Amino acid sequence: MKSGKALIFAASALALLAAPPAFAAKASKIKIGFITTFSGPPGVIGEDMRNSVNVALDALGHKMGGIPVEVIFEDDQAKPEVGKQKAEKLLGKDKVDFLSGIIFSNVLLAVRKTAVDSGKFLIISNAGASQIAGKQCDKNIFSTSWQNDQIPMAMGEELNSKGVKSLYVVAPNYAAGKDMITGLKKTFKGKIVGQDMTKWPTQMDFSAELAKARAAKPQGVFIFYPGSATVAFIRQYEQAGMQKIPLYSVFSVDALSLPKLQEAKINAVLGTYDTGFWAVNLDTPGTKKFVAAYKAKYHKYPSYYGAQSYDSMLLIASAVEAVGGDLSKMDAMRSAMEKANFESVRGKFTYNNNHVPIQNIYLNQVVADKDGVWTTSMVRTIYKDHQDPFHSQCPMKKTW
């Protein structure tokens, strides 16, 4: 029995290895495997990413370089092992030409080897793990998002320029939470008067942390709470009567949490600041097209997750067009992508040696738009053409 199982494994491993070698000339169909999360609370993010991929496909006429495109979506359930299985399935069974998507850093780290070994391109639409930007960078991995540290580093600068001397920090106790605090500390010059790391993802009660934050009398509170925890945290912030202390956030107050906060009439969030590479009112042709098309199709604002996913599709399209649909020309496709020659939501940008965008980071503020809908609005540019701090650890050289 045991050897029988082993045989099946060996056979499937062989089958994976024997996946068709680069086939000649123009493909008849382009297949993209998009891994994201549809189950559990992060399912909202996955839905927004899928919507945005669809908006991109509409814009492309469902064709890249004249060839029909099919995107196959897979749910990683926010679990690294599931993400890896899905990547194997997409590459082995569906024989996709590109992998894309991936929300969570830990899922990305699990998928990396499978993707790299396959020799196909992996276009990351969100996860900003420092490893992938640094030592574990790869010639076939591109990001259309950022590296985690870039965003909280910008917030640190903003706090310095606001003259904030004392800050209380609350974030969940997992990889990205730690990255955010590390990033903030890289630039913030004031004193961090208190820091709490809460149990992730189960802890939704923040009464103890809020009471401590109030007692510490800081000039500001910095948070990172992705997903539904944002809503819980900010509701409790207001219920605890903390709105007099300014709240600063990264990756928390977005097009997914703001409608919920507005539903709940949590006014405390209005006027708060966060930092990011993007906002719906960013003055670029790419953003204008994307936001208008998204709003027309789904009647709400897209999130930055969506903007990144949209960019992923356009980046892939730019590569396919550059080789006239001959997907066997990996090197030519790679150099095409390295030029970032597409209408990105962030405007014109260049890729760093590690295939992470060199990009502006903005200060955004929560406002009500002209229709009274709560959204984030770009206030000013904090970093111009910012390079993530890990690019120097990546052995790849910039040749473009």
Next chain:
Amino acid sequence: MSTLVVEQLFNGIQLGILLFLLAAGLTLIFGIMDLMNLAHGSLYMLGAYVSSTVALASGSFMLGVVVALPAILLLGVLLESAVLRRLYRSGHLDQVLATFGMILFFNEFVRVVWGPAGIEVPLPPFLTGTVYPGGVALPVYRLVVMAVGLAVAGFLYVLVAKTRIGMLIRAGASNREMTAALGVDIGRVFTLVFGLGAALAGLAGAMAGPIFAVSIGMGENVLIQTFVVIVIGGIGSIRGAFVGALLIGVIDIMGRSFLKDIFGLFLPFDAAETAAPAVASMLIYILMATVLFFRPQGLFPARTG
């Protein structure tokens, strides 16, 4: 510092009372019916969704809570008579499997009906503020949750200790066969108990909605803590659930608040910073293990025949 301690004590008690609402129903169901119900968290989630939906549609938060109670009670009765009744004779493992299946079912059900995004309801203005007796900041809504929880505790005490139904429940818990032999329709008592437990879970969900995010899977987050409460309190004992819930609430909050300072006394700052959150999230399990070691039957075991 002392106001902070008082404030955290309040937070702990308040969290405990919220846990009690969940634990009371679960401990009744397990203690009396000997039924392992993992789907208790799903009833809590549905309570939150139903009350939020009604509140959004009607504009009245109170109405939402009032409607959620009988709605979840009815759902509980339906579940018991349609599904769970068949599982009384099977072992706990089958019950775990079946009720775990229900968790998956209800999570998907909520996604289909309400979408993945969850819903949020504004609180009426008179519940949103904060009061400061003696400089201690207390959110009004949390005081309300406390009052509701204490009222439920009182109601359960009277129901179980002073009424005929309570007598039947106690009798059923002590010796099911004997009670049935005396001509009591134990099946109906079970349906009633399950419905009551479900209604309590629904109430807990409706009350918790405006504090925690109303989202898919919110029940699983608290279910584990609820189990810890029941194990500490003694399975089947409402008094145990009450004391256990308060203990868990206070210990959890105190750990999250002061453990870092305590560790800081004898550890370097960085080590305390890393160790404290990890240990704080383990504290309630350490307490459970300790109780299990010294009093495996829990602090207030229900009397059994």
